[in-house]
Structure formats: structure tokens, C-alpha cells
Amino acid sequence: MGRSRYVITEPSKPHFLTCTVMEWLPVFTRPATVQIILDSWQYLRENDGLRLYGYVVLENHLHFIAQAQRLDLCAKRFKSFTARKIIDYLEQKQVQQILQRLSFSKRAHKEDREHQFWQEGTHAELILSETMMREKLDYIHSNPVKRGYMDKAEDWRYSSARNYAGQAGLIAIDAWN
Numbered sequence: 001m002g003r004s005r006y007v008i009t010e011p012s013k014p015h016f017l018t019c020t021v022m023e024w025l026p027v028f029t030r031p032a033t034v035q036i037i038l039d040s041w042q043y044l045r046e047n048d049g050l051r052l053y054g055y056v057v058l059e060n061h062l063h064f065i066a067q068a069q070r071l072d073l074c075a076k077r078f079k080s081f082t083a084r085k086i087i088d089y090l091e092q093k094q095v096q097q098i099l100q101r102l103s104f105s106k107r108a109h110k111e112d113r114e115h116q117f118w119q120e121g122t123h124a125e126l127i128l129s130e131t132m133m134r135e136k137l138d139y140i141h142s143n144p145v146k147r148g149y150m151d152k153a154e155d156w157r158y159s160s161a162r163n164y165a166g167q168a169g170l171i172a173i174d175a176w177n
Helices: 031-047 071-092 096-104 130-146
Strands: 014-019 051-057 061-067 123-126
Touching: 014 071, 031 051, 031 061, 031 071, 051 130, 061 071, 061 130
Parallel strands: none
Antiparallel strands: 014 061, 014 123, 051 061
């Protein structure tokens, strides 16, 4: 069992999930790091049966709503793969300041690595109803607007709001009716 108090209680049902970078570091200001996230979701959709209903990637965290036969395993694979790829990218680009923070903030029990990218656990909330699904999608899509980054949700590049507005998104999603 993980050290998180947030668990995926019913792995085959849709959940609202949040993943946060250690120390809230602004890693997703680089398009290449966001692309790693998008590519991972696309891979999980094509190969592991992940149903991705909505997402938003902000500078230091992301939210998504997903469902899979074993969502707990998909979330674990997502975080592990993206952490490794993003750290590799940061090393390649010699982004020493962020790498030093990721090393400094690494939890003591993580003895098998030099850096820790994601905060432990995945804040997961079971979607209990159609109303809750709509509320969580609205929350995800309005996040950049509330922060003052955009006037309209569909203008935020790294969000499924475009998909729901009938525009082409950066990746395909499984639209919720």
C-alpha cells in the first residue's frame, strides 16, 4: 500500500486525479515536458484501455478524469514513466536548478533514485454521479481562467476544454456525454 491517504477506491470507475510536482516547481512551462504527459496518456489509452475524459496541465500540477480496468496501475505507470522521461529531459537540457530541487526534496525512503519528480500519491476522487462528473470537468477546464491565464477555457492549449468546445485538442479524449 502506498503512503498516500488518497487511494483509488474502485479502480474500474472514473476518478478525478491530481498529480503535483515536488515543491510545486514550474516544470510544465516547457512544451517538451507537457508533450511527455500527453504522449503518456495517449499510450495508456491505446495500450492499457485508459479512458481519458478530461485533463488540464498547469505549470506545476495537472488534473485529469480517467477510468480503466485497473486505474490504480495506470496511474502508477503514468507517474513512473513521466517522472523518468521528464528527469531525463531536464538532465539533457542541464536544468540544474530544478534538478537540484528535485534531488533535495526527494523523500528519504526513495533510496533507488537521485530525484523525486511527483509528490507521493495521487489525489483521487471517485466520480459518484453525472452531476459530479460535470462539476469536475468544469473545475478542470476553468482552472486556467480562474488563474487569469485565459479568458476562455478552450483557449488554454493544455486542456481538453478544446475537445468539448468542438475544436481539435492536442490529444484525443473519451468525451463524456
